[in-house]
Amino acid sequence: MMRVASVGPPLLGGVLLIMGWGALAAVLRGGHLVAGPAEVAGWIAANPGLLGRALGKTLTNATLGFLAGNLVAIALAGVAMIWPRLLNLISGLALVVFCLPLIATGPILRVLMGPGDGPQIVLAALAVYYTTLIPLLTGLRATPAVWLDLVHSYGRGRWSELIHVRARAALPYLFAGLQIAAPAAFLGAMVGEFTGAEQGMGVLTIRFMRALDVPALWAIAVVAAAVSMVVYGAIGAVARMVLHDRPPVILSPPRGKPVSGLSRLFQPALLIAAVLVLWWAGMALPGMNPFFAKSPQDVLAALTTAPQAAATRDTLWTALTETAVFLLPGYVAGLMLGAGLAIALVLVPNLSTLVMPIAVALRSVPIVTTAPLIVLFLGRGALGTISLVAAMVFFPTLVACLHGMRQAPGQILDVFHIYAAGRLRQMAHIRIPAMLPAFFAAARMSVPAAILAVTVVEWLTTGRGLGSLMALSASVSDYNMLWAAVAVVTTISALCYAGVAAIERRILFVYAPEQVRP
């Protein structure tokens, strides 16, 4: 469980954050980059109607998506508990959905669902589905075996396990998931609005970005961040009332039973088959216009047998390399900075009580909604994009690593204290090894988030890479290219996730063997 002392440090942290922002605005006055707190407050006060209507719309869509996505996640988690054989398939499908590039699914949903709020709600639901399902599955399965033995000793089965033990035991994890899901829903709804909605915070973002209205952009980012933090805090408060404790920090999705031999090949094959069947069935639904709705066969043909297949592949490859150039440095920088700052904070504990609440709060900010600001500040080139990707990865990594280092076994630390070993020695021998599981869990979960960040920046600002390609394909109705890009990005995202997981397994085998052995 994450313990953050009281209201004092977060309040002080918040005040320092606003003061730092004010100071930055004062230093850069006249540069048309940063609007200070007073300027932003002035803009909000002058445009309450416009902002209120947009916020109301986005909040409504985000709430509907939040409810729908969470209901589906809860239902599927329940199914996985009653029929454990489906667990790997359900979490695999969840990962694939999480890896879908929202900015391509947005335009596709727009043409499939037409004008209105449908795409925003669906994108919000897609954005929260994974963030709730994974913690919930973790919680449902983190039940001590002896509690389940108690249920079994009275001859009761999985339903009773679920009702009497697992469901209640998973509540803290559910709340933790819902906390992360709240800003994710807001982000999903805003990305949905980027794709051609009529009203909402996303629509205002696009409009003011084109008009280079700096105070308005800052106001929107600040309001989006504030709303996310308030909802994050509110869910935390409800959790504390219900649980008499804070929700735990969730690091890692549940691991299925270790598989070997044929099932090591069978499970991914089953997952790929399930994805293809679901995709194909979705496109074959009545009312689907084949001009927009491309099936797996269409995408395969566009990449292999169609007359322009070679050109399509070239375009995709070029976009992919352009994206990778921004993605990889940003991803690695985010991980290193997150872990590095976490180590620094543990070495200087007083700083930690101040920074930790800010980090936890900033983790709730839908970073992508601040993309225009970061690019405005750091430029449309590599630095802006890499910084945004790094920011997207940085906060979850920092929070996870701090949490991981706090899990260092107290008795072993006591042994080091007895021998008067200093903080650096403790860090090298105990805390960093204790941090590794958390670090790799964050690294794994950050892969799709980093891809989302880089594609959004490419789409909104740089005009290069996969994000831009997807936006361009949507605007010129090249749906073969758009679907191909979705398939490629999703596949790469899932493969990178699996790649990080493979490295993680090797590391954990040495440093946290209890997590990888049956």
Added chain:
Amino acid sequence: MAESQGCARIECTGLGKSFPGALRAVTPLDVTFQPGATTALVGPSGCGKSTLLRLIAGLEDPSEGKVLIDDLPPVRQAARGAISVAFQDPSLLPWLTVRANVALARKLARQSPDPTLVDELIGLVGLSGSEKTRPAALSGGMRQRAAIARALATQPRILLLDEPFGAVDELTRRQLARDLPPLWQSRGTTTLLVTHSIHEAVTLADRILVLSPRPARIVADIAVPLPHPRDAHGADFRALLTRTSKALAQGDADNAPMAAQ
């Protein structure tokens, strides 16, 4: 489901258990536990006592042989609410109060709520006044006593106790040793008690099975024909202590060459 009635006879025939990649836990055992009797299973750590208890509770499937309780497999009897287990780990659900934890057993066994019985049992284990307390606020011994009360709440025909007094303080342990045997004798409960303590075994049981180091086999089957409450200073009591202790040492010595292999 009606509460289970009558004494239960437990028959283990050729019962053995092996775990993948580990030593055999229990060698094939043939043993019968008579209805209404209290049997203590005594043996060194890791000898397979708890595994035997779990096999009888239906929590593990035997690798060979079978367990029958009144001619039915344990799982069927468990589904009738006939079995209760007090685990070594108290396994109280942290979000429930002591009273709710004890009452949970009746819910799981599909028995009607009986708040009077629940409160009586909480009193019996010396937790009166802690009914509304959550497990986190209890000491280790108090948790274990709450777990014993929970195991008794269904008035089971078979009571399986896995080192239930390990964390209980000496005074409470003596009080429980005085109060519990009359309770399960009056109800005709067939009781199996896993313990490390020879003293506890002689105090509580009608019969002591001494098990060898892993894999568990029976090295001595000792009757304890003493009335309750037992005088721990009596000659018969002390003679039984010595006999059990010797059997335990003998089992250890017999198995030493096997362990060396």
